[in-house]
Amino acid sequence: MKRKAVIFGAGEWGKAAYYYYREDIEIACYIDNDKSIWGTQHNGIPVRPPEILRNREYTVIIANKRYETEIKKQLFHDYNIRGVIVFRIEEKMQELCPEDNYQVKKDEIIIAFSNGLGNQMFQYALYRNFLKQGKKVKADLSAYIKPDMMPFELPKVFPQISFEYCNPNEKEYYLKEGRVYVEEPPRGKEKETFNRGLLEMKTGYIEGFHCSYKYAGLIRRELLDDFRFxxxxNSELCKIKSLLELKETVAVHIRRGDFLAAKYQREIGGLCTDEYYLKAIAYIKGKCPNAFFCFFSNDMDWVKDNIEEKNALYIEKHMFTTYHDWYDMYLMSICRHNIIPNSTFGWWGAWLNQNPDKIVIGPKRWRNRWEAGDWCPPEWIAI
Known part of the structure; x- marks a missing residue:
């Protein structure tokens, strides 16, 4: 007779755990703390609240990497469960190094790059700060080995930028020596991402996103030169540019698509709602009666259905023979004003806007766990 078990976690790991255990264990149900998915099904198995654990005996399989510690505490304190199975998927990236006798240079700073273009630009801002100080800096691109990672686009979008890339042996040396700085998100009284002491670092490995206007502000002139589109x-971009230059343009960046994925909802869900955008648009109209809104989104059908503006232009892929994401950032940067979501891509579109009288509106909270902190310059308006 098969044991009965429940899988705590109805996300991707939970689905993988089902296929792993289904031959040997009877899976009674998934359980999850997310009320919005209670009553749904995965693989024909219902998703139920943790309360079903009360007064019932199940083997509990935890299949949630991000909240594993919290789930263990919940099971112990709320349901008197003393033992669980922790399901994990191990994925190890392996960098190949053809130079067996490579001599590690011990006076360098290595900065890890990861995620999409907006994050890469923040990471480059830190990289550029160290270069300006005359320090030896290298880029670690090992994160881009992962198949689900966005591509490393900086040198393609901005070919005037040059990098020196680290050797895997150099990275390994700093990790073993413990010369590592891993950025922590701001919590409690600590409201800022910016760390001035980090800029005094002389050697070591740095990991993080460094999303603070202060890092960029220290070298604004250099970044404006480096981040030239x-x-x-491109005749199509030039044509749109000519149109936008004739109007009191307001770039409105609405990020949906990937931001709606279940794995991101606890972190960023519910922050930039239609109410947020309508308030921001109303504020702009109060300041700029002749405002012409230019919409950018990865879900333009939703924008057209939920935000009606007659005096507007919707930038869509079909307007270009060959479309690239950075076209949106460029066009945002040449508008006179900006409304941005909690997105580093939209942030850079606004930051690169060189209109001295620009109005930039952003959300008060960039993550559900903390407020915007020092992501945005103080002159930007938070709603």
Whole structure:
């Protein structure tokens, strides 16, 4: 007779755990703390609240990496459960190094790059700060080995930028020596991401996103030069540019798509709602009666259905023979004003806007766990 078990976690890991255990264990149900998915099903198995554990005996399989510690405490204190199975998937990236006799240089700073273009630009801002100080800096791109990682686009979008890339042996040396700085998100009284002491670092490995206007502000002139878009050979972009220059344009960036994925909801869900955008648009109209709204989104059908503006232009892929994401950032940067979501991509579109009288509106909270802190310059308006 098979043992009865429940899988705590109805996300991707929970689904993987089902296929792993289904031949040997009878899976009674998934359980999850997310009320919105109670009553749904995965693989024909219902998703139920943790309360079903009260006064019932099940083997509990935890299949949730992010909240594993919290779930263990919950099971112990709320349901008197003393033992669980922890299901984990191990994925190890392996960098290949053809130079067996490579001599590690011990006076360098290595900065880890990861995620999409907006995050890469923040990481580059830190990289550029160290370069300006005359320090030896290298980039670690090992995160881009992962198949689900967005591509490393900086040198393609901004070919004037050059990098020196680290050797895997150098990274390994700093990790073993413990010369590592891992950025922690701001919590409690600590409201800022910016760490001035980090800029005094002389050697070591740095990991994080560094999303603070202060890192960028220290080298604004250099970054404006490095982050120059090349559009002279793109007639379609030039045509839209000419149109926008004639109007009191307001870039409105609405990020949905990937931001709606279940794995991101606890972190960023419910922050930039339609109410947020309507308030921001109303504020702009109060300041700029002739405002012409230029919408950018990865879910333009939703934008057209939920935010009606007659005096507007919707930037869509079909407007270009060959479309690239950075087209949106460039066009945002040449609008006179900006409304942005909790997205580093939209942040850079607004930051690169060189209109001295620009109005930039962003959300008060960039993550559900903390407020915007020092993500945005103080002159930007938080709603």
């Amino acid at each position: 090349s559009i002279k050979n």
